Amino acid sequence: MKTALRWLNRGLFYLLVAFVVVYSVFPFYWAVISSFKPSSGLFSPDPSFLPIPFTLEQYRNVFVGTAFGRNLLNSLLVAGGATLLSLVLGVLAAYALGRLRFPPKNAVLYLVLSMTMFPQIAVLGGFFVLLRQTGLFNTHLGLILSYLLFTLPFTVWVLVGYFRGLPRELEEAAYVDGATPLQTLLRVMLPLTGPGLVTTGLLAFIAAWNEFLFALTFTVSDAVRTVPPAIAFFGGATPFEIPWGSIMAASVVVTVPLVILVLVFQQRIVAGLTAGAVKG
Amino acid sequence: MLTQRQVRLAWLLVLPTLLVVVFVAGYPLAQVFYWSFYKADIALVEPPEFVGFENYLFLLRDPDFREALWNTIKFTVFSVSIETVLGLVIALIIHSNFKGRGLVRTAILIPWAIPTVVSAKMWQWMLNDVYGVINILGVKLGILSQKVAFLARPELMLPAIIAVDVWKTTPFMALLLLAGLQLIPNELYEAASIDGASRWQQFWTITLPLLTPALVVALVFRTLDALRVFDVIYVMTGVNPATRTLAVYNRQNLIDFQDLGYGSAISVAILVVIFVFVILYMRSIGREALK
Numbered sequence: 001m002k003t004a005l006r007w008l009n010r011g012l013f014y015l016l017v018a019f020v021v022v023y024s025v026f027p028f029y030w031a032v033i034s035s036f037k038p039s040s041g042l043f044s045p046d047p048s049f050l051p052i053p054f055t056l057e058q059y060r061n062v063f064v065g066t067a068f069g070r071n072l073l074n075s076l077l078v079a080g081g082a083t084l085l086s087l088v089l090g091v092l093a094a095y096a097l098g099r100l101r102f103p104p105k106n107a108v109l110y111l112v113l114s115m116t117m118f119p120q121i122a123v124l125g126g127f128f129v130l131l132r133q134t135g136l137f138n139t140h141l142g143l144i145l146s147y148l149l150f151t152l153p154f155t156v157w158v159l160v161g162y163f164r165g166l167p168r169e170l171e172e173a174a175y176v177d178g179a180t181p182l183q184t185l186l187r188v189m190l191p192l193t194g195p196g197l198v199t200t201g202l203l204a205f206i207a208a209w210n211e212f213l214f215a216l217t218f219t220v221s222d223a224v225r226t227v228p229p230a231i232a233f234f235g236g237a238t239p240f241e242i243p244w245g246s247i248m249a250a251s252v253v254v255t256v257p258l259v260i261l262v263l264v265f266q267q268r269i270v271a272g273l274t275a276g277a278v279k280g
Numbered sequence: 281m282l283t284q285r286q287v288r289l290a291w292l293l294v295l296p297t298l299l300v301v302v303f304v305a306g307y308p309l310a311q312v313f314y315w316s317f318y319k320a321d322i323a324l325v326e327p328p329e330f331v332g333f334e335n336y337l338f339l340l341r342d343p344d345f346r347e348a349l350w351n352t353i354k355f356t357v358f359s360v361s362i363e364t365v366l367g368l369v370i371a372l373i374i375h376s377n378f379k380g381r382g383l384v385r386t387a388i389l390i391p392w393a394i395p396t397v398v399s400a401k402m403w404q405w406m407l408n409d410v411y412g413v414i415n416i417l418g419v420k421l422g423i424l425s426q427k428v429a430f431l432a433r434p435e436l437m438l439p440a441i442i443a444v445d446v447w448k449t450t451p452f453m454a455l456l457l458l459a460g461l462q463l464i465p466n467e468l469y470e471a472a473s474i475d476g477a478s479r480w481q482q483f484w485t486i487t488l489p490l491l492t493p494a495l496v497v498a499l500v501f502r503t504l505d506a507l508r509v510f511d512v513i514y515v516m517t518g519v520n521p522a523t524r525t526l527a528v529y530n531r532q533n534l535i536d537f538q539d540l541g542y543g544s545a546i547s548v549a550i551l552v553v554i555f556v557f558v559i560l561y562m563r564s565i566g567r568e569a570l571k
Binding site for chain 1 (some may be wrong): 283285286287289290291293294296297298300301303304305307308309310311312315322323324369370373378380383384385386387388389390391392393394395396397398399400401402403405406408410411413416447451452455456504507508510511514515526527530531534535540543544547548550551554558
């Protein structure tokens with residue numbers, strides 16, 4: 001009786017596990033197989049759960065005769081630019097905030113922390129006017145600068161934690177050897193924060209790559225527009241026909257690299273996410 | 281001597297970041313406050329006109345604003361509470377020892393990695409009224425008596441969107457709670473087992489109380505996120521009044537209606553809502569838990 005109950009328990013547990021896995025993965029799986037189906041297989045009352053019949057037609061439609069390739073490049077430029085800029089500025093600020101002593105340190109830290117909670121929508125109007133006045137509206141640079149609103153505070157916050165965790169002896173040894181604080185940062189501390197930089201950079205990149213509201217509002221032409229708004233407005237041949245196959249293909253193209261990155265770096269990402277959030 | 285130099289260096293290192301903060305947050309925010317007292321179009325073609333509190337008075341009487349506020353609250357309460365419960369269940373599953381634990385953790389990272397716009401599109405396709413897999417499976421398995429236009433019926437739109445948000449964001453909740461669970465020392469459970477406490481008793485007397493700090497942090501994070509929700513709603517149902525949240529209504533006024541003055545007043549109102557929420561949280565459970 002008791003073993004039977006235990007088996008039942010075990011079985012129910014694994015059933016729950018299976019449900020969680022299917023629930024998490026199925027929508028993405030469905031998008032992937034939808035992107036490999038011809039329209040006839042897509043718009044069917046009895047759709048196949050495997051990509052049969054198989055076609056690459058949807059992917060051709062996404063890239064041939066559309067601005068999608070350009071959008072992808074824009075996303076790379078904007079997300080890459082915002083990440084690099086955040087890392088450079090973030091390392092400098094985080095080193096000062098994590099290792100040096102100066103009077104308003106806590107005030108600066110709180111300022112940065114309060115920015116991480118800032119709703120993007122609250123500055124949308126002001127930013128719009130600012131970008132128009134400075135001629136940065138509908139430019140990559142304008143979009144990159146606007147993304148610093150959320151990538152920079154996050155980067156600073158997480159990197160401060162990394163810098164604080166480094167042993168003091170290293171720094172002192174460098175000072176004894178006659179290194180200036182800046183040399184200490186660049187030669188001694190920075191190499192040690194390598195893993196932290198990779199994680200932080202990756203998280204900042206993902207946030208910028210996925211950003212929608214600013215991209216939607218601060219760009220008007222395909223030459224600058226990034227992928228999220230492009231996907232949101234993916235049009236069909238006629239206004240009445242929604243090209244679900246192409247939309248799914250485009251979705252897979254922008255998501256697969258992210259999913260691979262996340263899976264490869266999963267340990268670090270989980271650590272980075274929880275460090276940033278739990279400490280925040 | 282060193283300290284003097286240190287202070288100067290520290291300022292030099294922090295300065296670029298402070299400049300960015302002023303440029304991307306401080307100045308635009310000041311502008312939003314400023315314009316909320318003006319009647320102005322966002323392209324600033326017409327000369328702006330000072331109107332005092334007129335935008336705010338209009339906001340207090342605006343039924344659309346009230347509806348957007350109500351939608352935001354409904355979205356926040358339902359999505360955050362469902363995500364918390366589901367996230368806790370998933371965190372407890374991953375925390376327990378079993379074969380394939382790594383697989384589950386990998387699986388739940390997938391929804392988190394997918395851009396919100398993409399997940400909204402994926403679910404829009406799955407919720408399609410004729411060819412959507414949810415309708416087709418639902419009818420086949422006898423869960424649905426007939427196909428349902430989830431994203432066309434006003435009373436179903438918000439629940440459908442909440443379902444998408446729950447799918448996308450529960451992993452984040454689960455990871456935060458998992459981090460909290462891993463901080464609870466195992467000896468406590470061992471001692472409780474020896475004292476004859478059941479699993480259920482252990483959960484209520486050990487797990488839940490010790491998880492409270494992590495739970496509060498996760499709740500604050502998710503609630504702040506949910507209060508400013510935009511992407512998933514804008515992509516799935518656009519500016520439909522049945523689902524229009526504060527952020528969606530705000531952008532509609534600012535950009536679609538070009539109304540810089542009223543749009544700015546709504547932005548200020550959103551900040552106030554978020555501020556009130558933060559204060560409330562800090563006052564009740566937050567102070568203790570965040571110590």
